[in-house]
Amino acid sequence: MATTEVPVWSVDPRTGKPREQVAVEATAADVDAAVRAAAQAAPSLADRDARSRLLRACADALEAARDELVEAADAETALGPARLGGELSRTTYQLREFADVVDEGAFLDVVIDHADPDAGPVPRPDLRRYKVPLGVVAVFAASNFPLAFSVPGGDTASALAAGCPVVVKAHPDHPATSELVAATLRGAAESVGLPAGVLGLVHGRQAGVDLVDHPLVSAAGFTGSIPGGRALFDAAAARPRPIPFHGELGSLNPVIVTEAAATERAEEIGTGLAGSFTLGVGQFCTKPGLVLAPEGDCGDRLLKALTGAASEAGGGVMLDSRMREAFVAGVRQRAALPGVEAPVEPGGADGHRVRPGFLTVPAAHLTEDSHELLLEECFGPVTVIARYRDTGEVSALLALLPGNLTATVHLGSAEAEGPGAAVLAELTPLAGRILVNGWPTGVAVAPAQHHGGPYPATTSTSTSVGATAVERWLRPVAYQGAPEALLPPELRDGNPLGLPRRVDGRLEPGMNRSQ
Amino acid sequence: MATTEVPVWSVDPRTGKPREQVAVEATAADVDAAVRAAAQAAPSLADRDARSRLLRACADALEAARDELVEAADAETALGPARLGGELSRTTYQLREFADVVDEGAFLDVVIDHADPDAGPVPRPDLRRYKVPLGVVAVFAASNFPLAFSVPGGDTASALAAGCPVVVKAHPDHPATSELVAATLRGAAESVGLPAGVLGLVHGRQAGVDLVDHPLVSAAGFTGSIPGGRALFDAAAARPRPIPFHGELGSLNPVIVTEAAATERAEEIGTGLAGSFTLGVGQFCTKPGLVLAPEGDCGDRLLKALTGAASEAGGGVMLDSRMREAFVAGVRQRAALPGVEAPVEPGGADGHRVRPGFLTVPAAHLTEDSHELLLEECFGPVTVIARYRDTGEVSALLALLPGNLTATVHLGSAEAEGPGAAVLAELTPLAGRILVNGWPTGVAVAPAQHHGGPYPATTSTSTSVGATAVERWLRPVAYQGAPEALLPPELRDGNPLGLPRRVDGRLEPGMNRSQ
Structure with a gap:
């Protein structure tokens, strides 16, 4: 069957004129290929050190491309070089903050309960719990922050921090910037020995629908309008296997x-x-x-x-x-x-x-x-x-x-x-x-930040900014009765990775590697 | 309009014969009244000490009614006095464990970032985050554990621990036990000075649908079949304001x-x-x-x-x-x-x-x-x-x-x-x-437990057993620039409640009051 390619144009909002064709809309086959490449890249992200290196390499690569990125983003968004330069700094800061989150490892929520044959009301087996990545994450980029809430933004950074490969649905208001950033991030991945498939990019409204419906996609992050976000939330919930949809939709503030x-x-x-x-x-x-x-x-x-x-x-x-x-x-x-x-x-x-x-x-x-x-x-x-x-x-x-x-x-x-x-x-x-006594514009990237709220502000109780944004892309798994030799290092008695954890009910702060 | 009351019968599974009529199915007005009573009781649960007292009083009251409860449950479920006695012990243990969780306060996830005018890339405001209760929780009781996964079970205990009043949709296989337990728990609430409305009970399939659709219900917990759970999950997602639906549906193990x-x-x-x-x-x-x-x-x-x-x-x-x-x-x-x-x-x-x-x-x-x-x-x-x-x-x-x-x-x-x-x-x-080298039957109540799994095992990434079950009923809220005098005690610098917390990035284990 012949497919008609739908061109994706970069448009100058200052004139309303098309600037250049930067891509074509992704077909269902294109979306499938991007998701499969991401799924294949997932095992390479299992290693936390690799994730931390990746996030820092992404920050470095974006910084190295600063002038080009700011120019590209300004041409498509008219937000101006000053604002966009600041936004790029925020974006690289955020990527490095998530690298620190990965290094510290508190987000793994390690809990160890040793076996207790005398426990009441019944003897207790050895149980050890931590969190593992959910799988491929679909990220729907926002229009208004072409960097900090788009391809290299908090959703992508937190998903990669969690160990989840990402496929981004580009926002049509800055496709050239999106392509440039995606190439930069994919290059950064390869520079630290990871497959480029850890980050994919697709264009087009139907591609977004195909993405949220794809069986190998395990969660989604979204920033945008109430009608668009709700339609995708509904689609995520209606799948044979529903997936978490973390959407930021709208707010009166x-x-x-x-x-x-x-x-x-x-x-x-x-x-x-x-x-x-x-x-x-x-x-x-x-x-x-x-x-x-x-x-x-x-x-x-x-x-x-x-x-x-x-x-x-x-x-x-x-x-x-x-x-x-x-x-x-x-x-x-x-x-x-x-x-x-x-x-x-x-x-x-x-x-x-x-x-x-x-x-x-x-x-x-x-x-x-x-x-x-x-x-x-x-x-x-x-x-x-x-x-x-x-x-x-x-x-x-x-x-x-x-x-x-x-x-x-x-x-x-x-x-x-x-x-x-x-x-x-x-x-x-x-x-x-x-x-x-303050103003809500400006959302600090900080551990205590919470950027989310009751519906329709967000479709879940999660945040898309700050360290805890990583929690969206994880699920707990407990091991019962597993011999020490079979446990992942995160769950071993000796705590070889120096992780914060809870052992037999008692909190241990860990080595706080990010400090 | 005249309403025809639909009787709710307790049935003896050993004979298939009705034992007694214990209630009538809740009408839409009954459901509304139960939810409103729960919502009105919510402020009384804001105090963590009150929640801890409530959970321990519930455990004590159930223990005091042990013989009566085991007899009632056996008559309706045929599970036998030995198993049901053990199940009651598990249930009271779980209620007390959640009281310890409340006392320790780690679930509040307190994070404090002091203002830092020199922070990069931009100055950082004072931000303090913790978790607050979501509101009224609907609990759908399971058939197979008439105590531990029913009216007084983990969903109810964790929701009360979180500060959320509960309305339980009783399972039709043990309505008499459900009525008896609900009366016991409501009495326990009143014995510690809390309104009985912290726990409501409704019967009937339509009542369950009405419950999950009620505007004042903010989340739901469910244990049951895939078709029943999925229908309610779909209803929760289709609401004008979607709510989290934590369902445990089915598992091959x-x-x-x-x-x-x-x-x-x-x-x-x-x-x-x-x-x-x-x-x-x-x-x-x-x-x-x-x-x-x-x-x-x-x-x-x-x-x-x-x-x-x-x-x-x-x-x-x-x-x-x-x-x-x-x-x-x-x-x-x-x-x-x-x-x-x-x-x-x-x-x-x-x-x-x-x-x-x-x-x-x-x-x-x-x-x-x-x-x-x-x-x-x-x-x-x-x-x-x-x-x-x-x-x-x-x-x-x-x-x-x-x-x-x-x-x-x-x-x-x-x-x-x-x-x-x-x-x-x-x-x-x-x-x-x-x-x-173990068997999956038997789910230890322990901090490291995770009773949940990829769909259809559960509809979310959460657990319904173990300390972290409380996380399902909370949402974070951050305060920015709030003077010390206006902050809840949980977020004050001096840590008057001795909570585990993260301050300026560093983890502090707190006073571990539960140890």
Whole structure:
């Protein structure tokens, strides 16, 4: 059967013009070949030292290609060299952090219970547990971070750290960057003696569906929209053998400004908010999309500062024309709702640009069905300021919100000394990260990070950023009654690898090799 | 609208006769009321000390009701007072173990990263992470352990340990025991000052569906059949807000006997196998359902010992007549396949009893489509002995097997000193627990235990037995930039609760309060 090749073009978002054809969409056979190559590469990742070397080699290779990568990414995303240079640094830092995670080995969760013939209620056999890789992981790259949440991003890095080969479904907004990065990473693999198949890349929407349906794919990571992510989540669950689908889909990221905070720091908060919601042309998954600000003088001062800062904020080019159209239409729909005003009107600007802005609405309106659109994420440089009259209105609104990646509160200085704990308790059910007196954009790569939250923020209880992201790609296995000589070194009594572990109930910190 | 009450009867499996009506099936309104009561009780479980007290009070109360519980369970399940007494001891032990887990607090996964303005590639904020309860958990009780995997079982104990109230969907094979246990546990809750709503109980198949669909239910645990579990898994995934569904569905539990092992210990292995597959009238989820034994003299000796022991093994009454019929029909279908023989014929016996037995088949047949029924679990006292000619046949068969809770190998003494490691590596992808020279029935409650495995053994990577079962009911939350005064005590610098934690990358074992 003849197959018609579907070309994959790199497009310049600044002009909307195609730049070059960089690939063709993967056929079912192409997807199958990529997955099989990955599955064949899996045994080579069983050795933790090899994984650690691979992750560091990937970081080094990306660093060596810095100028070329930043130029390629900027040409396709219009995010600018400064931001993309920082994003590359974040990406290589993250790869090296996961190498440290691999070296330390705490993620293996080693637990050893020696046999105890006198144990109650029944004698206990020798049991030793650790975690093993799940198998091939499908990674669905995001549009908005062409490096840190794309081919070389946290999903890929954490899967490789876990010992899982990866096949990435490239995001259509930066196919040339994706190809360049994939070649760089595959070269890095070969440079440390690993097969290039540890990382595969496919293009095309159908290729993504084929990937999540492939019998040899054992888990998936996704960052993107609610409809796209939910469709793939459903497909993953509907397989004959369902697989874990760790998707980050969408988030409103509510912010509460207490009256005390606004009274004390209206100008600082207004300016800070403008910086946060316009960052990266509003294309952050942690963009604050709903801000609860008090009525009255202090709230008015906040709005005045916000108006000034937002008016001065430069516009920008969004990642693609479809997003730009969705942003313009989304703003228009929201602005048309009763009670909504636009002190600084967001929308389309000259050429392919958009201009940032914000909407205001009385908080009481948001608990009405007619206004539920305002509780949905609008991708791009816009935020909604809901003015509340009392804390009752705040609580009523919070009770309606879907799950979020983040929830933020700005507190007054006296509240920060104790009374604000009640607000934190009210926000905790809403999100995976709760911020005090900060802004949610910017997600630190750190062991304590949690980038995830109740649905639709994520489709699982996992994180896609930080050391614990590795947990998504592992499953425990226990060995019962296995003689020492047959045990993997991770589970031997003498702890030859110096791993943190729990032995007969007691925690041992291990050699902490990453320290 | 008038509702017709559907009675719930306790049935004597020894006679098939109804014993008494113990309840009515829960209507949608009943389910809603139980879930709302549970949700209202959730805040009372936020305090870990309260959870620990609750779990110990539940254990004490069950112990105090021992005679009554064993009698009630025996009347409905025919499992016998000795087995049920042991099961009760296991259940109370497990509740107390989870109290220790709560006291120690390692499951909270506390991670603290102090702010670091000099961190690369960007300054790092103060981030502190721990785990919080998911919310109301729906527990679907199993038939075969009316205590240890039912109302007071591991799912309930681990959910309460996590801080999640529970609504149990009772198994129809032991409704009276379920009612008695639920009343006991609710009384225990009230005795330590907690609302009875921390544990609810509903009866009826539709009630189970309503439970998994209820918006206030945040996760589910299930032990049962593949069709029933898969239907509920699908419902959990199809909700507007999907929830984690931790189901244990079915397992073949393959056993390999090497030629060396059979040569050295044919009689011991044959006798041990008979004891394992007939235990509890073959109604264990870890029953060895497929045994790969060598052709030739050593295998013949094993079969001879097995024949003797299986012939002498007493029959028994299965949990209900539907299971008995499925067993009899399942054995008949399998025995009719080409090449299958029945040296000790399993099937129906006098009255409501069944007799144990086993089938044999050349291993080469099992790789044919016509024989795939032999690779499916048959609940009841039957196992299939596949005779293999060489290790190539073993590997070919293992490659076909679905996921399992356990996989076992019996090795010769020289193999146990090294060469057997290759078999362990071959079995590891197949199961969550790998046994050497043992039998899979009997699942020790221990920190290193893992009772779960690749689908269909379980629908997630989690375990339903052992300390880590608590992880299923938690989600992480990170606090960024929160002043010390607003942080929960678990996340404060001074570690007032003595928790194990990771601070600035370094593991601290904590006070190990459970030791």
